[in-house]
Amino acid sequence: MTPAARKVSVIEDSWIWHRRLGHLNFVSMKKMQQMEMVTGLPVLTEMKDVCEGCVLGKQHREKFDKEEAWRASCPLELVHTDLCGPMQNESIGGNRYFIIFIDDFSRMCWVYFLRNKYDTFNVFKKFKAFVELQSGFSLKRLRSDRGGEYASHEFQDFCASMGMERHLPIAYSPQQNGVAERRNRTICEMARSMMIEKGITVIFWAEAVSTAVYLQNRCFTTSVSSKTPFEAFTGRKPGIKHLKVFGCICYTHVPSPLRQKFDDKARKGVFMGYGSCEKGYRVYDLQSKKIVLLRSVNFSEDKSWNWKSDQEEYVPIPFNLERDEIEDENNEIQPDGTHFDDGGSSHLNSTVGDLVENKHKARLVAKGYSQKPGIDYNETFAPVARLDTIRTLIALAAQKDWKLFQLDVKSAFLNGVLDEEVYVEQPEGFELKNAGHKVYKLRKALYGLKQAPRAWYSEIDAYLSMCKFKRSISEATLYIRSDNEGGLIIVSIYVDDIVYTGNSERMLAEFKREMMQRYEMSDLGLLHHFLGIGILQTDQGVFIHQGKYAKSLLVKFGLEDCKLVSIPLPTGEKLKKVDESELADEGLYKKIVGSLLYLTATRPDLMYSASLLSRFMNSPTKRHMGVARRVLRYVQGTLSYGIDYVRNQSATLVGFCDADWVGSEDDSRRTSGYAFSFGSGAFSWASVKQNTVALSIVEAEYVSASEATAHAIRLRFVLDDFGEMQSEATPLFCDNMSAISMAKNPVFHQRTRHINRRYHFIREALQEGVINMQFCRSEEQLADIFTKALPKDRFKHLRCIKTFRDDPKLERGTTISSELFKAIQEPRLAIVVLSPNYASSSWCLDELTKILQCMKSNGTVLPVFYNVDPSDVRKQSGSFADAFAKHEKRFREDIDKVKHWRDALTEVANLSTIDSKNQ
Numbered sequence: 047m048t049p050a051a052r053k054v055s056v057i058e059d060s061w062i063w064h065r066r067l068g069h070l071n072f073v074s075m076k077k078m079q080q081m082e083m084v085t086g087l088p089v090l091t092e093m094k095d096v097c098e099g100c101v102l103g104k105q106h107r108e109k110f111d112k113e114e115a116w117r118a119s120c121p122l123e124l125v126h127t128d129l130c131g132p133m134q135n136e137s138i139g140g141n142r143y144f145i146i147f148i149d150d151f152s153r154m155c156w157v158y159f160l161r162n163k164y165d166t167f168n169v170f171k172k173f174k175a176f177v178e179l180q181s182g183f184s185l186k187r188l189r190s191d192r193g194g195e196y197a198s199h200e201f202q203d204f205c206a207s208m209g210m211e212r213h214l215p216i217a218y219s220p221q222q223n224g225v226a227e228r229r230n231r232t233i234c235e236m237a238r239s240m241m242i243e244k245g246i247t248v249i250f251w252a253e254a255v256s257t258a259v260y261l262q263n264r265c266f267t268t269s270v271s272s273k274t275p276f277e278a279f280t281g282r283k284p285g286i287k288h289l290k291v292f293g294c295i296c297y298t299h300v301p302s303p304l305r306q307k308f309d310d311k312a313r314k315g316v317f318m319g320y321g322s323c324e325k326g327y328r329v330y331d332l333q334s335k336k337i338v339l340l341r342s343v344n345f346s347e348d349k350s351w352n353w354k355s356d357q358e359e360y361v362p363i364p365f366n367l368e369r370d371e372i373e374d375e376n377n378e379i380q381p382d383g384t385h386f387d388d389g390g391s392s393h394l395n396s397t398v399g400d401l402v403e404n405k406h407k408a409r410l411v412a413k414g415y416s417q418k419p420g421i422d423y424n425e426t427f428a429p430v431a432r433l434d435t436i437r438t439l440i441a442l443a444a445q446k447d448w449k450l451f452q453l454d455v456k457s458a459f460l461n462g463v464l465d466e467e468v469y470v471e472q473p474e475g476f477e478l479k480n481a482g483h484k485v486y487k488l489r490k491a492l493y494g495l496k497q498a499p500r501a502w503y504s505e506i507d508a509y510l511s512m513c514k515f516k517r518s519i520s521e522a523t524l525y526i527r528s529d530n531e532g533g534l535i536i537v538s539i540y541v542d543d544i545v546y547t548g549n550s551e552r553m554l555a556e557f558k559r560e561m562m563q564r565y566e567m568s569d570l571g572l573l574h575h576f577l578g579i580g581i582l583q584t585d586q587g588v589f590i591h592q593g594k595y596a597k598s599l600l601v602k603f604g605l606e607d608c609k610l611v612s613i614p615l616p617t618g619e620k621l622k623k624v625d626e627s628e629l630a631d632e633g634l635y636k637k638i639v640g641s642l643l644y645l646t647a648t649r650p651d652l653m654y655s656a657s658l659l660s661r662f663m664n665s666p667t668k669r670h671m672g673v674a675r676r677v678l679r680y681v682q683g684t685l686s687y688g689i690d691y692v693r694n695q696s697a698t699l700v701g702f703c704d705a706d707w708v709g710s711e712d713d714s715r716r717t718s719g720y721a722f723s724f725g726s727g728a729f730s731w732a733s734v735k736q737n738t739v740a741l742s743i744v745e746a747e748y749v750s751a752s753e754a755t756a757h758a759i760r761l762r763f764v765l766d767d768f769g770e771m772q773s774e775a776t777p778l779f780c781d782n783m784s785a786i787s788m789a790k791n792p793v794f795h796q797r798t799r800h801i802n803r804r805y806h807f808i809r810e811a812l813q814e815g816v817i818n819m820q821f822c823r824s825e826e827q828l829a830d831i832f833t834k835a836l837p838k839d840r841f842k843h844l845r846c847i848k849t850f851r852d853d854p855k856l857e858r859g860t861t862i863s864s865e866l867f868k869a870i871q872e873p874r875l876a877i878v879v880l881s882p883n884y885a886s887s888s889w890c891l892d893e894l895t896k897i898l899q900c901m902k903s904n905g906t907v908l909p910v911f912y913n914v915d916p917s918d919v920r921k922q923s924g925s926f927a928d929a930f931a932k933h934e935k936r937f938r939e940d941i942d943k944v945k946h947w948r949d950a951l952t953e954v955a956n957l958s959t960i961d962s963k964n965q
Contacts, residue, residue: 056088056089056090056091057091057093059088059089059090060072060075060090060091060092060093061093062291062347063075063087063088063090064093064097065099065240065243065291065292065347066286066289066290066291066347067261067265067286067289068236068237068239068240068257068258068261068262068265068292069097069099069100069103069104069236069239069240069243070236070261070265070266072090072091072092072093073092074265074266074267075087075090075266076090076091076092077266078265078266078274081266081272083266083272083273083274083277083283084264084274084283084284084285084286085283085284085285085286085287086285086286086287087286097239098242098243099239099240099242099243100239102238102239102242103235103236103238103239103240103241103242104235104238104239117150117151118149118150118151119151120151120183121149121151121152121154121181121183121279122149122151122177122178122181122183122184122185122186123150123151123183123186123187124149124150124151124186124187124188124189124213125147125148125149125150125185125187125188125189126147126148126150126189126190126223126225126226126229127145127146127147127148127170127188127189127190127196127226128145128146128190128191128223128226128227128229128230129143129144129145129160129163129166129193129195129196130143130144130145130146130230130233130234131143131144131160131163132631132632132633133251134248135248135249135251136249137159137249137250137251137252137253138249138250138252138253138337139159139252140161141159141160141161141252142160142161142162142632142633143159143160143161143162143163144157144158144159144160144252144255145157145158145160145166145169146226146229146230146233146259147170147173147177148225148226148229149177149275149279150225151278151279152270152273152275152278152279153267153269153270153275153278154263154275154276154278154279155229155233155259155262155263155275156173156176156177156259157233157255157256157259158172158173159252159255159256161633162631162633162634162637163193163194163195163631163633163634164195164604164631164634166195166196166201167195167198167200167201167204170201171204174208181279185208185210186210186211187210187211187212187213188205188210188211188212188213189213189214189223189225189226190212190213190214190223190226191214191215191223192214192215196214197214229262232258232262233255233258233259233262234255234258236258236261236262237251237254237255237257237258238254240254240257240258240292240293241254241292241293243293244291244292244293244294244350244351245293245350245351245352245353245354246292246293246316246353247353250318250330253318253319253328253330253337254292254319256319257292257318257319257320260319260320261289262275263275263276263284264276264284264286288320290317290327290345290347291317291345291347292317292318292319293316293317293318293350293351294316294317294345294346294347294348294349294350295314295315295316295317295345295346295349295350295351296314296315296316296317296327296329296343296344296345296346297312297313297314297315297343297344297345297346298312298313298315298329298331298338298340298342298343299311299312299340299342299343300312300313306483312344313331313332313333314332314333315329315330315331315332315338315343316329316330316332316351317329317343317345318330318337321339326339326340326341327339327340327341327343329343332351410473410492410493411492411493411494412468412470412492412493412494412495424465424466424497425497425500426496426497426499426500427500428499428500428502428503428541429503429522429523430523430539430540430541431521431523431524431538431539431540432521433577433647434729434730434761435521435523435524435538435764436538436540436545436576436577437590437689437729437730438724438729438730438761438764438765438768439536439538439545439547439768440581440588440590440691440729441588441691441723441724441725441726441727441729442536442547442724442765442768442770443547443588443691444587444588444691444692444693444725444726445691445693445697445724445725445726446549447693448547448548448549449547449572449583450545450546450547450572450573450581450583450588451545451546451547451554451558451570451571451572451573452543452544452545452546452570452571452572452573452574452576453543453544453546453558453561453562453567453568453569453570454542454543454544454567454568454570455506455542455543455544455565455566455567456542456565456566456567456568457493457566458502458506458541458542458565459491459492459493459495459498459499459501459502459542460490460491460492460493461490461491461502461505461506461565462490462491462497462498462499462500462501462502462503462504462505463489463490463491463501463504463505464488464489464490464491464495464497464501465497465501466497467487468487468488468495469485469486469487469488470485470486470488470492471485471486472484472485472486499541502541502542506539509564510525510537513527513557513560514527515527515537518763518764518767519763519767520760520763520764520767521538521764521767523538523539523540524536524537524538524764524767525537525538525539526767526768526769527553527557528769529550529553531550532549533548533549533550533552533553534548534549534550534553534769535547535548535550535553535554535557536548536768537557540576540577543576543577544561545573545576577647578592578594578595578644578647579591579592579595579647579648580592580593580594580688586692586693587690587691587692587693587726588690588691589688589689589690589691590648590688590689590691591648591686591687591688591689592645592647592648592649592688593685593686593688595644595645596645596681596685597685599641599645599678599681600678600681600682602641603634603637603638603675603678605675605678605679605682606682607932607935607936608675608678608679608682608936609679609936609937609940610679610680610682610683611676611679611680611683612680612683612838612842613680613835613836613838613841613842614651614652614655614676614677614680614681614835615654615655615658615673615676615677615835616676616835617835617836617837617838618834618835619658619673619835620708620711621658621659621661621662621669621670621673621711622710622711622712623661623662623665623712624667625667625669627667627668627669628667628668629665629666629667629668630666630667630668630670630671631671632663632664632665632666634671635662635663635666635670635671635674636663638659638671638674638675638678639656639659639660639663639674642655642656642659642674642677642678642681643656643660645681648688648689649684649687649688650689650721650728650731650831650832651684651687651831651841651845652677652680652681653719653731653732653733653831653832654717654719654733654831654832654833654834654835655673655677655680655835656677657717657733657734657735657832658717659673659674659677661710661735689727689728689729690726690727691725691726691727691729692725692726692727697724697725697770698724698725698772698774698776698777699722699723699724699758699761699762699765699772699776700722700723700724700776700777700779701720701721701722701754701757701758701776701777701778701779701817702720702721702722702754702778702779702780702822702827702828702829703718703719703720703747703750703751703753703754703778703779703780703829704718704719704720704747704750704780704781704827704829704830704832704833705717705718705719705736705740705743705746705747705749705750705833706746706833706834707743707746708834710735713739714739715735715736715737715738715739715740716735716736716740716746716749716750716833717733717734717735717736717832717833717834718732718733718734718735718736718746718749718750718753718754718833719731719732719733719734719750719829719830719831719832719833720732720750720753720754720757720829720832721828721829721832722757722758722761724765724770728828730757730761731829731832732753732757732832733832733833734753736749736750741800743782744782744784744785744788745801747780747781747782747784747785748785748788748789748801748805748808749801749805750829751778751780751785751786751789751808751819752804752805752806752807752808754778755778755807755808755811755816755817756807758776758778758811758816758817759811759816762776762816774818775815775816775817775818776816776817776818777817777818777820778817778818778819778820779819779820779821779822779826779827779828780819780820780821780822780827781821781822781823781824781826781827781830783821786819786820786821789808789809789812789819790809790812790819792806792809828844830844831844831845876897876906876907876908877908877909877910878894878897878907878908878909878910878954879909879910879912880909880910880911880912880914880919880954881912881913881914882913882914882924882925883925883929884914884926885922885925885926885929885930885933885947885951886925886929886932888933888936888937888947891933891947891950891951892947894947894950894951894954895946895947895950898950898953898954907954907957908957909954909955909957916955917955919951919952919954919955920951920952920955920956921952922948922951922952926951930944930947930948933947
């Protein structure tokens with residue numbers, strides 16, 4: 047080879063290895079080759095030309111001077127850690143963060159990917175167990191920033207119990223955690239450069255970050271002399287012959303058992319990194335849309351995949367560093383001129399709060415993500431029942447003394463008939479003998495098909511119509527059937543859950559028989575649970591609540607032992623998008639707010655709080671997060687709250703509407719609130735931000751009344767379908783006389799002529815006798831609770847008017863309802879049964895304190911000790927001591943409350959007693 051040719055070869059090798067090593071700088075590459083720090087690296091030269099990927103991915107400010115720092119003398123003597131995120135885009139595994147751990151001695155780095163910041167502690171425990179077992183050394187010191195993920199009591203207690211030192215920097219001084227901060231930057235720059243050069247879409251950022259960490263552990267670093275981090279930590283020199291350019295086109299071998307005689311022996315993919323074994327490659331299979339780990343791979347390092355043309359077909363596949371899965375997919379065989387989906391087995395074992403019953407399932411599903419619109423499906427929309435319609439039905443049943451029943455359709459989607467021609471592969475492991483190449487033609491829908499919900503709705507709609515049911519015009523999932531004898535049955539459908547009620551036992555039994563003959567059904571009897579809502583039917587009416595769901599939220603977000611608050615928001619609380627606090631965990635914030643919004647299905651007292659918090663879903667701050675947690679603390683004290691719908695009340699629809707007078711600090715728009723009741727408890731409510739800036743409180747109240755009017759008309763339609771026609775105008779109460787006058791007197795003047803014409807719709811409703819706006823005093827305005835953060839007394843007053851009460855079957859909070867307080871005051875004798883678990887309930891202790899206060903002057907308290915020693919009650923010893931240890935920790939800022947409880951127990955134990963063990 048001539049010198050010129052040799053020089054060209056060296057230049058080409060330098061560029062290709064620059065890309066293989068994740069755009070590592072040429073100086074470090076040359077040192078690695080000269081000092082033989084790795085094997086398999088050829089002779090290289092330092093290039094002066096500009097690499098566009100490096101420029102776009104690594105450009106930065108000039109560095110600051112640094113001082114000589116202390117270094118560890120052995121592995122794991124000091125570990126640096128930092129959390130990076132949240133990323134703007136989720137990875138293909140649904141992760142928003144990554145956390146790194148760096149050994150100070152060797153600069154070896156480990157990376158883990160997280161969905162939420164609060165997973166940090168669990169990841170750290172896994173990392174500690176792994177590295178200590180693999181290295182034989184113990185982790186002695188941990189250096190991190192002061193982020194909440196590292197500063198929790200749980201994290202600190204664990205480190206203390208393990209004898210580890212914590213190195214925490216001074217607040218707002220990230221430079222003191224410089225090793226981890228700088229490594230984060232290096233990792234992101236390398237990942238960004240690799241993705242830019244090959245045009246990799248951003249959802250693969252976790253794959254790029256993992257590859258960057260893998261490469262940096264095998265590359266030269268000035269922090270470790272003459273060794274790579276991998277060799278410094280393990281004692282073995284790493285080989286790099288297997289390295290390839292990230293994001294290049296590759297071809298994976300298809301094993302002979304998975305292909306026919308003349309099928310292709312390879313499948314095209316995109317190289318996405320390395321497995322735990324150096325000879326294993328992570329490949330994104332372009333056909334199966336999965337990332338697989340394979341050994342037999344050929345690479346075309348100069349070629350790239352055109353992601354833009356294929357972007358709509360991506361399907362997220364989980365990325366897991368702890369488990370390497372080798373997946374070989376069957377070849378797809380497609381009949382000419384038709385389209386078909388893959389069939390797969392879906393094994394489910396999920397519990398979502400108490401929204402669904404815990405079931406173990408295994409069913410054949412279609413891979414609907416491969417369907418193409420206009421070919422494999424056309425329409426996909428399927429309606430579901432609105433929650434306010436369900437509450438309206440419950441309120442009607444309570445008012446009419448009807449029973450509510452429930453049916454569940456088993457595998458409902460399998461009953462839907464398909465309009466399109468769809469084929470699926472034979473499920474793996476269940477192929478027909480000698481016909482493995484054939485496919486199935488679907489007559490009915492499978493779970494996973496995009497049109498399956500619509501097909502099921504069309505099926506059930508057609509069958510109910512055949513059974514002489516009339517579908518409601520205002521609610522597509524509401525069906526009514528009546529007969530000549532005055533019998534009536536009402537059916538509401540939410541996918542596969544069917545709720546029905548009526549005044550005729552014969553018609554109810556006939557409907558159940560018809561449904562069970564047509565479909566495979568589960569007869570659930572009386573309605574007890576529906577979409578996470580508990581429903582208690584009694585002789586007095588119907589009580590709905592979400593106590594179990596609320597309790598699961600507190601456990602989920604780690605607030606089951608939190609300090610309680612009496613109102614969800616501080617009086618006059620105003621939030622804005624930009625404040626002085628730091629950004630919070632966006633994913634966690636969205637989960638909390640989303641959970642609170644669903645909790646408003648039976649908790650209108652949370653409606654304004656949840657609505658206010660939902661305005662800051664994008665880039666929430668720590669102040670927003672603190673307010674969200676405060677609302678959960680309020681929920682902890684009101685777990686048993688719900689809405690009571692009682693019998694023998696008026697059947698008139700009544701509404702209240704209101705607006706706040708301050709408005710949002712961000713755009714000055716006001717908040718509208720309204721609520722409607724039908725005989726007893728409120729069944730429909732809203733708290734929404736107005737779409738326009740109101741120039742006065744009169745204008746804001748007028749807009750709110752217009753929005754409430756539109757909703758009232760819809761509710762009147764629903765009640766008409768129920769047979770409860772509202773012959774009179776619906777009363778709509780407003781506490782602003784000027785707004786009422788503006789609605790009743792259609793005159794325009796300088797202060798009103800600019801109002802959008804759509805809001806004058808209320809005048810037409812008044813003229814036609816649909817609504818009747820009436821004045822109410824501000825003290826009687828129920829909708830006030832939906833528009834602003836109220837003082838404690840005002841909030842509790844409105845909450846009680848909304849007919850909240852405690853469910854006696856639910857776990858208690860610490861709030862004694864007004865009904866119970868009245869029951870305590872009236873009797874002259876109170877029997878208190880004290881059991882070993884009595885002191886564990888703060889609610890019981892509050893109740894005991896109230897009983898003793900009320901009975902001192904004119905009543906008698908008779909304590910009964912059930913399987914508990916009176917001396918344990920008197921001295922708060924035994925099980926009572928354990929309970930009070932928790933109370934003192936939980937109520938450490940209100941220690942007087944705990945003292946009152948102790949005094950009450952001592953007082954009741956000194957009274958005349960009955961010991962159940964001797965009776």
